[in-house]
Amino acid sequence: MVNIIINTLSKFGFTEIESKVYYELIKNPNSNGSQIAKILNLPRTSVYSALDKLLKKGCVFLLAENDSNKYIALESSKLLKKLKKEYMEGIELLNDEFKKISINDENNQYININGEEIFFEKIREMIKNAKEEIYINTNFDLNLFEKEFLELKKKKIRIILFTFEDIDYSHLGIEVFSKKFTGKCRDDYKRMMIVIDMKEACIGEKGRNKELIGSFTKNRLLIDIVTEHIHHDIYLTNLSNFYNIDMNKIKINTKHENLFN
Known part of the structure; x- marks a missing residue:
């Protein structure tokens, strides 16, 4: 004691x-x-x-x-009351002073994330903060975030997904654009790219027996790159479906393409 x-x-x-x-x-x-x-x-x-x-x-x-x-x-009772008063006054003072600080976002532009639980918790936080649109490219099961997506569905916030899987997420209010993958598919490989309101993005990947590693950012360039990547996947898929194009005929024979042959 x-x-x-x-x-x-x-x-x-x-x-x-x-x-x-x-x-x-x-x-x-x-x-x-x-x-x-x-x-x-x-x-x-x-x-x-x-x-x-x-x-x-x-x-x-x-x-x-x-x-x-x-x-x-x-x-002792008066001491505790005194300490509590001083503590709360200190908290209020710090709160007021911190609000006066002009935060340089560049210091927090890239945050590395290690571990599936921490990564998914960050994704949940981002989804909850969405106000306008979400863009996603992933082969993770989005039912992991069912609660968060259903809240956005009520608010009529647009959620757009590109995936190589034939899957329906209409119950979550998600618009799915999918392209069946014809090359070699690694079942052990999982990845996610997500952009929230064109203001923040998070990317992550997980291989067999490997820890999920990701990165969160508010960097304008990376947000644009991820956004454009997802949009271009959707554009190519729509063009392929509309004009019945064989996508193999437009390949340019790169090392990246050969990974999936």
């Missing part, structure tokens, strides 16, 4: 000796510095220094009825 009190008081600006002296005065009021030092087995100079600081903090009081310099502690 003693250690808990001392350790907790240290979080409110009390030194270890100040905490011990205050605790001792709670147990044994009307004590002087020499008596406290003897009980705590501490140097008298350290104890009197702590008493002086506690006096200035209003946590102990010097009795005026005699010349023996005896002290009493502020009642």
Whole structure:
């Protein structure tokens, strides 16, 4: 119990000796510095220094009825009320001052994300913040975000998905543009690209037995690149379907293309 009190008081600006002296005065009021030092087995100079600081903090009081310099502690309930008031005033002051800071977004343009749980939590946060449109390219199951998408469906926020899978997400309010993939498909490979309101983007990938690694950004260039990538996939798919084009005939024989042959 003693250690808990001392350790907790240290979080409110009390030194270890100040905490011990205050605790001792709670147990044994009307004590002087020499008596406290003897009980705590501490140097008298350290104890009197702590008493002086506690006096200035209003946590102990010097009795005026005699010349023996005896002290009493502020009642614990009043101390807690005092600390709570000071703590809340400090929080309010910091809140006001932080609002005055002009944040440079460049410092937070790229945030690396490691781990599936953290990545998906970031995606959920982004989806919740959407106000206008969402663009997605993924082969992850979007039912993972069912709750968030259903909320956007109520708000009539447009959600556009390009995928190489034949899948229906109409129950989530998602417009699906799909192109059946004819090359070699790696079932163990998962990826996601998502853009929210043309203001922020997140990309991530996961291979077999590998941790999901991603990156979140508000960088204008990367947002444009991901957005254009998703749009061009949809444009090519629509052109292919409309004109019945064999997409193999427009390939340009690159290393990237050969990965899927």
